[in-house]
Amino acid sequence: MFDLPITPAPRVQGLVAGKASPGGGPELPVYYPGTGAQVSVLVEDGPEAVAAAVEAARRAFDNGPWPKLSTDARIAVLERCREAILANVDELARLECVATGLLMRELRAMHMKRAAYNFRFFADYISQTAGQRYDQTAGFLTTVARDPVGVAALIAPWNAPVALATMKIAAALAFGNTAVLKPSEQTPLALARVVELLQEVLPEGVLNLVNGRGPVTGAALVEHPGVDLISFTGGTQTGRQIMSVAGRNLVPCTMELGGKSANVVFASADLDRALDGALIGIFANNGQQCLAGSRILVERPVFEEFTGRFAERAAAMRVGDPMDEATELGPLASMPHMNRVLGFAETARAEGCRFLTGGARREDLGEGYYVAPTAVVAPSNAAKVAQEEIFGPFATFLPFDTPEEAIAIANDSAYGLVAYVWSDHLPTVMTMTEALRAGVVWVNTPMMRELRAPFGGYKASGVGREGGAACEAFYTEERTVTIPKTPAPLPSLGA
Template structure:
């Protein structure tokens, strides 16, 4: 079976430095359409020299350009123009995103692109209300605190939701007056390359630059560059460790939004239908490829068998297929190697003494694309590798528990701590559970909901730092304290 391409992508994709194609200098990298496995474009990798040119362009725009000193009112206008640009190009951007990621097109249009546009509006609104601090408690003095942009931001975006997650970084960095160099994943460069090209029409020269390539080449050159002042990364935990190590040598601050193995805790006191819908959405949306997936489904023992049976029945009916079709619920995984890795965990579960409940196989009936059946396993215990390692696909692991104490113990028994889910209509159960969960976000009786005003990030190996309104302000700005005497103070006259 061969699925139509959502759009004819450019034959070659290159970076952009001050609005012009980058120098490249690296190898050519293929870009594939996950629904067919066919190569659809070629990416020009940027080597260290090309990265240097991009950083220098951002540096010049920060040191000598108008952007850092632009009034808040003017900066808000530009952020609104960025939002309008996205909304005017939703169809093209969504189709390019679909072509490289295999994500379902209707979801990209309805959620990802609108989230990207709202990121710019949110930070425009945020800076319009931002306030400084002043202190007059010390007699004879007034001290005030201002925030200033840090400088050149290196923004490294993941492959699972490129536009939605990259624009959070771009909008935040620019809103506070920084300039930026963006590096998308080499697997999914199409939509972000087009977006950066479109935004050149509304941004001053050099404010937003784009480099492309592998993490070991382009990414390594970017995070080690002495002209970079701060780094924001979303991706895998091991890559995050490498980036922080390189950044530490230059004392460059970082925010890291990394992996997850989130517990979705379903108590017997939950609304069974809503909890089931939430569990399915939590593991199968975005083709299962999201760090905040509820991938460990913990179900209280009295309802365990019934819940698992109902989950299995529904999972068997999940519509896997063409990402362009409106009826499709789960599209292909992002790459052949990732598909094979996800499928390997079915054998891993059996090796650890668990059992396969459903799926675990490639959908060969859908052609050469990277499709798999929605998968769930019953773990022998939370120590099983399927319960400890991030699989990052439409692959759920079920574990039974008895009572709040055991649920919390299992949920916290992981190296990760990004999000947790709690399903219960019994408020004492909710309140006994949520404060004890070691994760940066807890969602109660709801699937994924992102409140941009609130901090988002993880405990333990799920990340360092937070994204969100005040959190981004703290990261993308430097605090400056200025003290002024209200009248000339007495001075000691050394040597008089």
């Protein structure tokens, strides 16, 4: 029905030390969500190919120049990585669109620019890092320095592959590590091209790429004894499995996992801005965001007005071709995921939810994976659609009467990634921000990612944080050196 944004490579393979991966697994189809048509095949990397990638990264770390480069030299390389992305924004955006169905205008303007900025950010960050010195103990000088850890396994999600994977790549490399990247098998196209471009900038083996399914390629990667640390963004259940394996090997992890974030709207809010923010919070990125404001809690005096206006606006959203500049909501990333989201509509009906809008596939848009923007009023916060992460354009509304009730509802969740608060009443804002159990709280704004600040979640939303200092702590080891200023007196044992 819609034109393909770009013709991708007919066959996508991993890269090990700059050369095509040996693969070893089956060929997996890659589909364009806009039409449901197959556009490429991905060669899955089996355990032998994964081992080759880890060994290449290990050689580059143990014997190569990268970990030993001066900070100034590493900054120069990171800047060249940024330039390589910026020089290919259009191609990368089109490849990302083919695999994900994300809106082309957002991919160009935000995702690819953010990918380039990730390298600039960490180049700037390491330019200002410093060690520590302690002189408090008389007669001794103690210094603390940070060293790179080693080989990083970086596992990226399918919902914003390039933007999120490059955060991991830039951080791992900035601090002197080498890496093996595994994208989602659903969305490998743009990341394969990014890694290919960066091979022209980085020393051999510093960044390697393996492709395939989690239980095959991912499992081989996290189980490999040559991996020194793991950074994963994805589903909570998969995160638990990875941490279980990593724990047996004493490998540190950061896990950015699921969310069921509360978006709390008070009658004291600027309701026009809150409405815009609520729509962005759930429908941006085609609804496929771990930080989506998917539980919208509205104070009862304005509940009916707000939900009515939300439903009217949601129903009027332009759903369709992600290449069209006028499109506001594109397709979901895959047919299984679309069916999963539609399954929650059936669950909502069975639970007695009141539908405000949507809840069905857009059959009029052909074979693509299009779902109408959906909003329901749940009978209580115990409903599955209020507790389980749907990861699609599906908002669940709940009313509340007091700030205390809003806090109780918001915190009654297995997750705690982000929360949103809309109010122009400062005491209400302060009460909420201090009581919400979430790693990030946004006040009167839908989304703002400050890379200098830590990002991550409470509870089942993850372990560890990403951000400037948080990444420095994760991707480096601390080394303490103590030196006596003058020869210290020592007992002469056995003299």
